[in-house]
Amino acid sequence: MFESAELGHRIEKSRYEDQVPALRSALLEAQFEMLRAARFPLIILIGGMDGAGKGETVNLLSEWMDPRHILTHAFGEPSDEERERPPMWRFWRALPPKGKIGILFGSWYSDPLAARAAGESKTEGLDQELEEIVRLEKMLTDEGAVLVKFWFHLSKASQKQRLESLEADPETRWRVSDTDWRHYKSYEKFHDIAQRTLRLTSAVNAPWVVVEGADFRYRNITVGTALVGAIKRGLEQCAVPEVVAPAARVPVDNLLLIHSLDLSQKIGKKAYVNQLAKYQGKLNRLSRDPRFAKISVIAAFEGFDAAGKGGAIRRVSEALDARAYQIIPVGVPTDEERAQPYLWRFWRHIPRAGRVTIFDRSWYGRVLVERVEKLCPTGDWARAYTEINDFEAQLVRNNTVLVKFWLSISQDEQLKRFREREATGFKNFKITPDDWRNREKWNDYEFAVCDMVDRTSTEIAPWTLVEAEDKYFGRIKILRSLVNRIEEALDHVG
């Protein structure tokens, strides 16, 4: 992996000065072309050995390109905001939108590598983390991103030389820390870990560019040239190839999971009022339990139009302190959201520890409305099940209680509610031509829902199917499930 990066690559000063102007023009031109096209972001990861010119490269890129369209993020110690969310959250915050360039200095590779080097994780643990990275990078490039991963390398001798020469100069002495020397001492170990990392995470969609770091002229020309190439390939790459649609998952006996729900289940007004008070009280007490500070809660509500999502959400939020929760209504994405991978708009609302986020519709839109209404190419929703499972696994590992409700009603009940909404002045706003149109595709939605549950109801994040024909029954089931799941989680962390 590193043989070619220990040859002592260098470029003469005069040749460098000859080449730089053309390279800078090419880079700027490429940058503006991708900005105009606004079709994909360029994500640049900067990793490698201490003293191999990582920081200098980051500075160089801002100098050589138009810095207004470059977002540079250096990741050091995570903030408390970041620590209370899944480790990937800080990187999602830093993703550049389509057309722009994001430089991640110290990327998702840093912590897994550092933990392994410090002996805090074993090879199996490292492999597990690398595997998540492979899946993340696949998702990013499937969503159109161009990814360039630079690994700046130094041979052991050059690293020593470089650290010594930095130390010798009073102007640059500050660059060398004790940590740098400690790392130098475990050079071989880190070298092996780095090789393993590069081996397991090299892929056609996410290649590593290994750069010998000793000579800054060689380094700069190499980096600049690689970036011009990457942007050009991004611009050339035609649209995502259309995939043959995956197999329909209609059971051969037509017995659909959501048909198996007993929608006749009811609860009387009096019992409802009692149980509502009981579960809201429980929920409130749980949310004030000291152990609640160690978890967070995400409740995602999906359901047929007019199934009562809004009413159910209100019954949940009523029980919570207004400072503790946030309701995120999910509709048409904003321009800013459209310029990002589709999960980005949900990552931005992931709660901190001790907080609750309620999604009124969710990331499942990808495999429901976007699938049924053909709002995205087949390939995009077809791979979304896996991407969603990966996303949810990250939440759950971070002590998030993830509760997913599907509110089911019959087609008749929906019609009744639609008519009521039309007839009642203050409910008018709740019914739109979209609702009537969706209704015509009832069967398609049913299949999509069952498919969704079959593929995303997992041991870590099961779906709760809610019989919502009777609103009281549905709301109580929702509150009870939520309370139970939180209780379990608190027992677990406590």
Add this chain to the structure above:
Amino acid sequence: MFESAELGHRIEKSRYEDQVPALRSALLEAQFEMLRAARFPLIILIGGMDGAGKGETVNLLSEWMDPRHILTHAFGEPSDEERERPPMWRFWRALPPKGKIGILFGSWYSDPLAARAAGESKTEGLDQELEEIVRLEKMLTDEGAVLVKFWFHLSKASQKQRLESLEADPETRWRVSDTDWRHYKSYEKFHDIAQRTLRLTSAVNAPWVVVEGADFRYRNITVGTALVGAIKRGLEQCAVPEVVAPAARVPVDNLLLIHSLDLSQKIGKKAYVNQLAKYQGKLNRLSRDPRFAKISVIAAFEGFDAAGKGGAIRRVSEALDARAYQIIPVGVPTDEERAQPYLWRFWRHIPRAGRVTIFDRSWYGRVLVERVEKLCPTGDWARAYTEINDFEAQLVRNNTVLVKFWLSISQDEQLKRFREREATGFKNFKITPDDWRNREKWNDYEFAVCDMVDRTSTEIAPWTLVEAEDKYFGRIKILRSLVNRIEEALDHVG
């Protein structure tokens, strides 16, 4: 994941009898169409709960389709042949060629699942194995295979009922073993492990089809329908989309790794004879060391035409007992090999423990001659680096000493040797028009070689670059490297 497979799916006898004839015709027709097209194999994996109808399904498929074009493999305890090779070897042996159907009953999922269920592995270990499976399945489908993974599921109650009813009937009692009941007792545990497995290994290219197993009619129709669909989609799927070629890896200072070799290194005749005897003796003694039975050795030889691969190989094989080694010359693939993923032809020659396989040219042809001569689409060689690293990781984990030699000579030396071959009668056969043609692409080969080393010289399987301008020098370096690597490995297992 399993909710829909616990609904009590069933199909009435009369409806079943109505549907079966048409389904069987459709299946047969699809089977013959894929046989005629001979463009892709269909690989069917059979997994799931005990008593859920796995065996019956395998039998059914042979009955419903033309069994002459179906290869069924049931994997129980590995044979000693199999145990001495990497765990995946037995599955590679069982892969169907293009046009044919392979049924793997008890597949690459069985052992990882069983080990986790028995507590022999942890979650991290399971994840690591699943990850390898994901990469394997990606490779298979990238190579064109259609993969259908059936998971036969039973709810806990149905499993109990099914085991009891099998036991009640003297005709079927033999089907139920103590193991089945032991598994039943740890139903929940296995259920969770299965969910995790399905979640992490579901992908667009390799979907799971979860089938409720209780009712044989429902099961049969579901399986048959899924297979017709899969074959049809395979036939529809157009050729692999052409990808934009990856970045060229020519260093900006034109300093190529293979140019850094000091080809002037020589060794005199007398020293050569001495050292040859010394290292051949060592090699022979090592191969008779009792610890050698615990390892195997693969030596892969690549190099420029006329670099002396054959001569070097002879010097190695001379030192070994003829029963202990095999030399595999790699040329144009056979028809049988062409009908398989390209790594298949190498997997078939993986040595048992205690044996040596010498490859005279190797799997690296994919990223050398096939790349340079454009014998395969860009996408195929571009992803091969990762596939090769994954392949080699499996070998190394299985205690294989993998030594990869690149024999380098200068362009002048090659010309000299070509001329010699033309001039010397008994060497005539060694020079062909191909050799002269390859020579014209010397630079392209150089880049491809450096790219290959940069991407596949890993911490587990480094390349040994051999200065072969002087034949004696090259041979001794090869023997010495081989001896050193084997010595290291023996110390490690010893």
